[in-house]
Amino acid sequence: MSDQLQHQPQEKRQIPPSILVLMVIFFLLFCFIFIWGISPVNEEGSISAPIHASTQAVYGIEDNRLIPRISKNIIRDVILDHNPYATAEIAQRMSSLLANLQTPVPEVTLSLKNQAIATSLASTESPAFTSTAFPTASLEPSPFPSPTALATTIPTVLPTALPPVFIPTSTPIPQQPQPGIQVVKKLASYEDNDSSNSITFGDRLWYEFKVSNTGDTSLSQVSVEDISFSLAVSCPNSKLAAGNSMVCTADTFHSVTAQEVNAGEVTNKALASGDYDGVYYQDTDKLTLPIEQNPAIQVSKSLRSYDDNDSSGGITQDDGLWYQFDVTNAGGVTLTNIGVTDDTFAIPITCPSTVLAPSASITCLANTSHIVTLAETQAGQVVNAATASGAFNGTTCTDSDTLTTTVIAPGLTSSISGQVRNDVDGDGDFSDADTGIPDVTIELYDGSCTVGVDCYSLQTDSGGMFSFADVPAGSYILFEQDPPDYVSTADSVSPNDNQIPVTVSGGVNSSGNIFLDWVDLSVCSDPDPVSGFVLSSSPADGETGVPLSTTTLFVTFNTPMITFGSGSVLDINNFGSNIANSTLGGNVPILNILYDSTTKTASLTIDTSDSQWQGGSEFLLQVKSVIRNACGVKQDVTVDIFFTTE
Numbered sequence: 001m002s003d004q005l006q007h008q009p010q011e012k013r014q015i016p017p018s019i020l021v022l023m024v025i026f027f028l029l030f031c032f033i034f035i036w037g038i039s040p041v042n043e044e045g046s047i048s049a050p051i052h053a054s055t056q057a058v059y060g061i062e063d064n065r066l067i068p069r070i071s072k073n074i075i076r077d078v079i080l081d082h083n084p085y086a087t088a089e090i091a092q093r094m095s096s097l098l099a100n101l102q103t104p105v106p107e108v109t110l111s112l113k114n115q116a117i118a119t120s121l122a123s124t125e126s127p128a129f130t131s132t133a134f135p136t137a138s139l140e141p142s143p144f145p146s147p148t149a150l151a152t153t154i155p156t157v158l159p160t161a162l163p164p165v166f167i168p169t170s171t172p173i174p175q176q177p178q179p180g181i182q183v184v185k186k187l188a189s190y191e192d193n194d195s196s197n198s199i200t201f202g203d204r205l206w207y208e209f210k211v212s213n214t215g216d217t218s219l220s221q222v223s224v225e226d227i228s229f230s231l232a233v234s235c236p237n238s239k240l241a242a243g244n245s246m247v248c249t250a251d252t253f254h255s256v257t258a259q260e261v262n263a264g265e266v267t268n269k270a271l272a273s274g275d276y277d278g279v280y281y282q283d284t285d286k287l288t289l290p291i292e293q294n295p296a297i298q299v300s301k302s303l304r305s306y307d308d309n310d311s312s313g314g315i316t317q318d319d320g321l322w323y324q325f326d327v328t329n330a331g332g333v334t335l336t337n338i339g340v341t342d343d344t345f346a347i348p349i350t351c352p353s354t355v356l357a358p359s360a361s362i363t364c365l366a367n368t369s370h371i372v373t374l375a376e377t378q379a380g381q382v383v384n385a386a387t388a389s390g391a392f393n394g395t396t397c398t399d400s401d402t403l404t405t406t407v408i409a410p411g412l413t414s415s416i417s418g419q420v421r422n423d424v425d426g427d428g429d430f431s432d433a434d435t436g437i438p439d440v441t442i443e444l445y446d447g448s449c450t451v452g453v454d455c456y457s458l459q460t461d462s463g464g465m466f467s468f469a470d471v472p473a474g475s476y477i478l479f480e481q482d483p484p485d486y487v488s489t490a491d492s493v494s495p496n497d498n499q500i501p502v503t504v505s506g507g508v509n510s511s512g513n514i515f516l517d518w519v520d521l522s523v524c525s526d527p528d529p530v531s532g533f534v535l536s537s538s539p540a541d542g543e544t545g546v547p548l549s550t551t552t553l554f555v556t557f558n559t560p561m562i563t564f565g566s567g568s569v570l571d572i573n574n575f576g577s578n579i580a581n582s583t584l585g586g587n588v589p590i591l592n593i594l595y596d597s598t599t600k601t602a603s604l605t606i607d608t609s610d611s612q613w614q615g616g617s618e619f620l621l622q623v624k625s626v627i628r629n630a631c632g633v634k635q636d637v638t639v640d641i642f643f644t645t646e
Helices: 004-007 017-039 072-082 087-101 110-120 260-265 374-379
Strands: 182-191 206-215 221-226 245-250 265-276 277-288 295-307 320-329 337-344 361-366 381-392 395-406 416-424 441-447 456-459 465-471 474-481 486-491 497-504 512-518 534-538 543-546 554-557 578-581 586-597 603-607 618-623 640-646
Touching: 182 265, 182 277, 206 221, 206 277, 221 245, 221 618, 260 265, 260 486, 277 534, 295 381, 295 395, 320 337, 320 381, 320 395, 337 361, 374 381, 416 441, 416 474, 441 465, 456 465, 474 512, 497 543, 534 640
Parallel strands: 416 512, 543 640
Antiparallel strands: 182 206, 206 245, 221 265, 265 277, 295 320, 320 361, 337 381, 381 395, 416 465, 441 456, 441 474, 474 497, 486 512, 534 554, 554 603, 578 586, 578 618, 586 603, 618 640
16 A cells, blocks of 8 residues: 555646636735835826936927836836837847936926925936936836837937037138239340231241239249240349349340241240249240241243354354243242252253242243254244143242243344443543543453453454444443543443443444543552442451341452452452351351442341351451452452351
């Protein structure tokens, strides 16, 4: 029996449900009494709590109800139990709620009934319960707000009084200096070398530069640099006060080049700089000037030689004529496609170049000759025209020239005759009964000989008469060599230069060619041993500081000079074809010579665009003794004229 009782399983004891209900009720009453005992109550049986610290999570701001005094952890647990949102959003809302629960609230006066309780609550650690006033809420729990309500921003309650804020007084920042400089470049003047009233090739440009201090500080070491042409620039001062200006000028000029003319403009850039406190301030200005583009071409046709097939000494039927064509660029731009057309005979012509720079010249030659025809022989002349052309920027310019060549009919010749007379009173009157001068040399120049060397010549007879017989048809010049101690007073054809042009054809004679001479020992005596036959010059021998703007040199002779042949004053070779730069060892070409028989002065135009025409150089102009005076005397002294440019 005992063993049976020992191994019989024991029944499990269970607590009756009624006892469990009583225990739960007892626990809830205990909790309620405990909370009621430690919480301040009001007349409605609720506690005062900082409603602002919990309304964001549970209550709306307008929900003025009392809530039980519970810890913030309990409130968090309740929220976590009832909040339907994701864990991340709950954490965010709890962070905001906990921050608001600890926010101070304004103080209010409690009712008399609650003063004692408020006093005891003031010593508690909960940050949510202070002696401040807050809206009360009923004990009924409030349902959780919707997500929209949870997101509503709760305004922050600021203390009624804020401590004063100290704002320090700001110190004014001094204004920084503003340095500045400006340059304006302009054309001060230019040398209009071709009198075109516009800027063209070879004209000289002089620049000036206005420099202004546009800042509020003075500038030092102020200078201007010509960037494009590297011209030296001078300024009146190296310092410039604020707001002031000054004009700087270029020390030299710029000559317009062919490249600039072809471009139609000349552009130059300048740089101005000034120093302030070790920093250089700069400004640039660019000046562009238009250049007149005037393409032009000139052609001169001449007989280079002829084939004297019948050895007649003149141009006759069946002789061959060889032509040449001198083409010059008479404009200010470079011409291309240079060519010459023989308009009359369609003879092919070859030019050494198809490009021609301004003022440059070339000689084009006929590839074949023209054979003189019977009709031309009967007419006594050959007339031929030619046209030269050149192009610039799609525009073609042309020029034509006509040459007339005399043809001698077979068996028809002429004579040329005249007299040299002694003009006793020196009045140049051909009607006076003056006697002839014997033994005077007369030469007949036909364009192919050299006067005084191989031209036709003879001596006047005792009555001063002369006559050239059997002269082929053509154009000639009679040249008289004045006898010693005589000077010419008049020629039957002006001017008075001891030259008479004559043309004969068809067997017709030319007579009445008169030269009048007058004895003048002072003129026809030997020249001054120092100056030779040169009376003066400009620049003078030994002159210094000659301006670079000088384009013409003048030489005045002490007697009239002849103007044709190898001894002509117009022959460039008699001046060496150039002036020598003794300093640099080069030459400046002579472009042209003019002679004034009234003043007995030769004008020599030089090429100042040549690189040898430089300032501070010594130049030599040499007048050779081969030049003849009007008395027919070849001078034995070569005159050297030295001068130095500025």
